[in-house]
Amino acid sequence: xxxxxxxxxxxxxxxxxxxxxxxxxxxxxxxxxxxxxxxxxxxxxxxxxxxxxxxxxxxxxxxxxxxxxxxxxxxxxxxxxxxxxxxxxxxxxxxxxxxxxxxxxxxxxxxxxxxxxxxxxxxxxxxxxxxxxxxxxxxxxxxxxxxxxxxxxxxxxxxxxxxxxxxxxxxxxxxxxxxxxxxxxxxxxxxxxxxxxxxxxxxxxxxxxxxxxxxxxxxxxxxxxx
Numbered sequence: 001x002x003x004x005x006x007x008x009x010x011x012x013x014x015x016x017x018x019x020x021x022x023x024x025x026x027x028x029x030x031x032x033x034x035x036x037x038x039x040x041x042x043x044x045x046x047x048x049x050x051x052x053x054x055x056x057x058x059x060x061x062x063x064x065x066x067x068x069x070x071x072x073x074x075x076x077x078x079x080x081x082x083x084x085x086x087x088x089x090x091x092x093x094x095x096x097x098x099x100x101x102x103x104x105x106x107x108x109x110x111x112x113x114x115x116x117x118x119x120x121x122x123x124x125x126x127x128x129x130x131x132x133x134x135x136x137x138x139x140x141x142x143x144x145x146x147x148x149x150x151x152x153x154x155x156x157x158x159x160x161x162x163x164x165x166x167x168x169x170x171x172x173x174x175x176x177x178x179x180x181x182x183x184x185x186x187x188x189x190x191x192x193x194x195x196x197x198x199x200x201x202x203x204x205x206x207x208x209x210x211x212x213x214x215x216x217x218x219x220x221x222x223x224x225x226x
Contacts, residue, residue, distance in 0.1 A: 053193035059092040063190040067098040068107040074132040098186040113161040192219035
């Protein structure tokens with residue numbers, strides 16, 4: 001009985017000590033540098049099979065799959081813009097519109113029309129603000145046209161671009177990539193055609209960026225060993 005009692009006391013003491021050590025570790029965790037943090041497949045990211053790159057620049061690709069009408073994509077934009085100022089020269093960023101239903105197609109066309117007209121960098125923040133800050137829906141070609149015209153694009157040029165063979169071809173490519181990447185929601189990041197980060201399962205956009213940087217380093221290492 002005494003041995004049992006001593007055993008119970010020891011277990012209680014060890015449990016209390018473990019809890020204290022865990023609390024101390026959690027307190028110091030924010031001080032650990034991002035470079036020392038490890039991220040894991042099926043917890044923080046998903047491996048894409050087969051690897052599906054989009055460009056042939058030789059750089060490490062970071063692709064954001066997004067939708068202009070998505071409030072989370074709008075919130076994520078400032079994190080992406082901050083990250084773009086710090087990304088390495090061997091990293092190339094681009095966007096692919098999400099096409100998860102028929103009603104997403106219009107804004108996907110709007111994105112590609114802006115790209116073909118050479119005004120995507122200017123129009124993207126304007127469209128995000130128009131939809132999410134001014135609460136104006138862009139749910140028709142006419143509504144989209146007003147945003148383009150207000151930002152210096154001739155109406156005839158916009159109408160020609162959004163109906164063009166080029167834009168329709170890119171929509172088909174976007175649908176194919178959405179499927180190959182296994183996109184279920186946006187925003188999502190695709191790193192070098194190899195890994196997918198689903199922002200909805202991560203918890204914070206800061207962590208999404210940290211995971212992206214981790215996977216960029218991982219992709220860079222994998223390229224050198226292939």
